Amino acid sequence: MTTDRRAAESGLTAAEVARRVSAGETNDVPARASRTVGQIVRANVLTRVNAIFAVLLAIILATGSPVDGAFGLFIIANSVIGMVQELRAKRTLDRLAIVGRARPMVRRDGRATEIGSEEVVLDDVIELGPGDQVIVDGVVLDAAGIEVDESLLTGESDLVVKSPGDEVLSGSFVVAGTGAYRATKVGRAAYAAKLAEEASKFTLVRSELNAGVNKILKFITWLLVPAGALTVWNQLSGQQPLSQALTGMVGALVPMVPEGLVLMVAIAFAVGVIRLGRRQCLVQELPAIEGLARVDVVCADKTGTLTETGMRVAEVHPLDGTTEVADALAALAAADPRPNASLQAIADAYPAAPDWRSASVAPFSSARKWSGADFPPHGTWVLGAPDVLLPDGDEHRAEAERIGARGLRVLLLGRGDRTVGAAGAPGVVAPAALVILEQKVRPDAKETLDYFAGQHVAVKVISGDNAVSVGTVAGSLGLSGGDHAVDARTLPADSGALAKEVERNTVFGRVSPAQKRLMVGALQASGHTVAMTGDGVNDVLALKDADIGVAMGSGSPASRGVAQIVLLDNKFATLPYVVGEGRRVIGNIERVSKLFLTKTVYSVLLALMFVAPGLVGFEKLSYPFLPRHVTMISWFTIGLPAFVLSLAPNNERARTGFVSRVMRSAVPAGVAVAVATFVSYLLVYPGSAAPAPDLTRATTTALITLITTSLWVVAIVARPYTWWKVALVATMVTLSALMFVVPFTRTLFALDPGDSSFTLTGFACAAAGIALVEIAWWADGRFRPLEVR
Incomplete structure (x- = not known):
């Protein structure tokens, strides 16, 4: 018996293992590509809108008026929703990784011992049997009819026979036969680990909704500084105490920030995630369901996606x-x-x-x-x-x-x-x-492909398997182009020529992992929003580069780690539900955004209108609304109705241009509300030297105008009406009216509607504002008839 043969039978000694451990020759597999708990917390807490509100909250608390700091609860709510969802997804994936962790049989000191995969060292002799996973790269020493499934690495479903001297790669599985192999590459040097590490940098999916909101917030951040300075100057020059001036400033600035919009986006995404979770769909990032709703090309792997095992x-x-x-x-x-x-x-x-x-x-x-x-x-x-x-x-x-x-x-x-x-x-x-x-074709694959065809979403099948076999499967599902599958080995290397081929054809076989990544990139370069589905290590790079990566729950840990969506039940048919949920979220968020941004527009204009008279030499007008007034307005004209409307059914197709569409409606409505409110206040303003009760009645009159016109905007946004939308608007009107009638709330919010002539003035100005809002709404629809409202 040769020395190599004896070594193969006995494996490493304890001393040899210790030397390799001390030399760092262990199976230290790279960490899965996800954010740590600390990164998740920082990303959800340290946001632009949280920073704005933290500063304003600190100012209010410094003035000794905590009741006016209720808006600070937004910081907690906005942070918690995002953190809880991401931590939940991380915990689920970590559990999947533990369940799927292999424990190989390793020969050491003449006997086979089961150890953890992370304990394997270089040159270990590892036994193989049916169902065993190859956890590190190596060379076969003994083989008795060993057949290996390398589909997770290559995408090819054919079994590969291994003989002594042949290489085996991490990520493959033994289907038949027995034997042993020596570990030649461990940890980060192994094939599967290299692919996983190349894709290990965590990247967030791009969200047009979040990008649009952030663009608005960025503009508002710069606007807050001069607006705040002007408001404080206006208040102080009116001989008001500093604390009162700062409270007025915060009251003017808080409504400028569409804080509820940020929170509503997070809530709508979170509810969507919960709904998809009931269908065994794990969403790792909240905006991922929005991204899939915008996808116009789905790149699907054959093995594990369109077909089942066997x-x-x-x-x-x-x-x-x-x-x-x-x-x-x-x-x-x-x-x-x-x-x-x-x-x-x-x-x-x-x-x-x-x-x-x-x-x-x-x-x-x-x-x-x-x-x-x-x-x-x-x-x-x-x-x-x-x-x-x-x-x-x-x-x-x-x-x-x-x-x-x-x-x-x-x-x-x-x-x-x-x-x-x-x-x-x-x-x-x-x-x-x-x-x-x-x-074995998945029974729901054809229905899913038909759904995407009906939604004008192109499906590209890109597989490492034989092109003829892939074409047969695609053809049996009625997918166009299945009768002329392309062998990817014949595709051009030039990116421009590759893009044309990928655009022209539908089914591709013998696609290497690197080619999958290039094909995704070529489609993106042509202006497509691409989703990639897969389950193997060979799909990792393409999953990461795609706009939305969708992995199967039974797939490799690396593919699950880089994907934004994981189908825990391995059903391709779940994707239409994800698309539908994304469309519901996008359509409803766009609808309710008009409420939040209308408030931003009229808040900015009102702040400027109350400062303007003092700038041009007229009597200075103090900003009349307190932060608690802003809170009341937000409850009934924005927050509660927006929350309900954001959960409504909606199957509108996702469209680009979110910010421009919303602002076309919000700007005219905001101008109408601001003008009506300002005129209402001027008509009943008793002068700066008037007693406090008279000023309170004037403020109450302006609030009546502001709330009434804002409620009409809610009624417009709720169109077309259903019974529950009518009930929603009626409920908001009733609750708003109660704020002015119930003694406790009148005291709490400093309201005095006792002067009937003032109240009639407020409603008259509101009627004029409503007319202006309706004219603006009609004009937008008249000149943009093709827009889905």
Whole structure:
């Protein structure tokens, strides 16, 4: 026995393992590509809008008026919603990683021991058996019919036979046979780990909603400084105390910030995530459902996405008129203790095995490419490759080759003239039937593809499998282009030429991991929003680069780590629900954004209007509204109705141009509300020297105008009406009226509607404001009739 052979049998010694550990030659696999808890907390707390409100809250608390600081609760709510969702997704993925963690059998000091995958060191001898995962790269030392499934690495579903001296790569699985291999690359040097590390930088999905809101917030941030300075100057020059001036400033600035819009976006996304979670869909990032709603190209892997694991019997063609074909197939499947994928498909098709007793069994071997059994007195039956069992020129072999050219797997069932254990077995084979197998297509795949076709979303099938096989599967699902699948090895390397080919064709086979990434990039360069679905290590780079990555829950930890959406039940059919949920979120957020930004517009204008008289030499007007007034307005004209409207059904197609569309409605409405409110205040303003009760009545009159016109904006946004929308508007009107009637709330919010003439003035100005809002709304619809409102 050679030294290498002895080393293979005994493995490393404890001293050799210790030396490798001290040298750092361990399986320190890179961390999964997700944010840490600290990163999640920082990203959700340290935001622009939180910073704005923290500063304003600190000012209010310094003035000694905590009741006016209720808006500070927004900071907590806005931060908690995002953190809870991301931490929930992280916890779920971490549990999946623990469940799927392999524990290999490693030979050390002459005996096999089960250890954790992270404890493997360089040169360890690792045993392999059916179902075992290859956790590090290595070289095969012993092999007894080892067949490896490398589909997670290459995308090819065909099994690969391994012999001593052959390389095995991390991320593959043993399907049949036994043996051992020596670890040659561990940790970050292993193939699967390299791909995972290349994709390990965490990147957030781009959200047009968030980008639009941030653009608005950025502009408002710069606006707050001069607006705040002017307001404080105006208040102080009116001989007001500093604390009162600062309270007035905060009261003017708080409504300028569409804080509820940020919160509502987070709530709408979170509710969408909860709804999708009920369908076993894990959303790692809140904006991901928005992103998928905007997708116009879906790149789908075949294996694990359109097809299930395993095969199925498509047809059986009897060749010699025998009536024993079904019994023979069932008996062969039942006789093999470890059926491969083909025999398992036959066992599924013929579950009722006859009472045939096997005298001897020859399991399938890739070396001989057939399996068989002796069934006295029924004879010897074999099942295998027609080109091995039949001679050249045989008509049945030629027929099998024609069928195989369509991407199907063809096996020959026949009788041998020698027992399976005899030399030269099975001898001359008498053909009995051709068994045609095809990949098991997911029952919901066609319905899903039809949905995307109806929504004008293109589907590209990009697989590492044989192009003919991929085309057959795509064609069976009715996907256009399945009849002319492209072998990716023939695609041009030039990015421009590649983009044209990817745009022109639908189905691609023999696609390498690097090519998948290039194809996604080519589609994006052509202006498409791309979603990529996959489950293997070979999909990781493309999943990361796509606008939205969708991974299967049973896929590799690396693919789950970089994807924004994980389908825990491995159902491709869940994607239409994700698209629908995204459309609901986007459509409703756009609808309610008009409420929030209308408030921003009229708040900015009112702040400037109350400062303007003092700037041009007239009597200075103090900003009349307190922060608590702003809170009351926000409750009934924005917050509560926006929350309800954001949860309504909505299947509008996602469109770009969110900010411009919303501002077209918000600016005219905000101008109308601001003008009506300011005129209302001027008409009843008693002068700066008037007693405090008179000023309170004037403020109350302006509030009546402001709330009434704002409620009308709510009524417009709620169109078209349904019973629950009418009930919503009616409820907001009732609650708003109660604020002015109930003694407790009148005291709390400093309201005095006692002067009926003032109140009538407020409603008259509100009526004029409503007319202006309706005219602006009509004009927007008249000149943009094609816009979906």
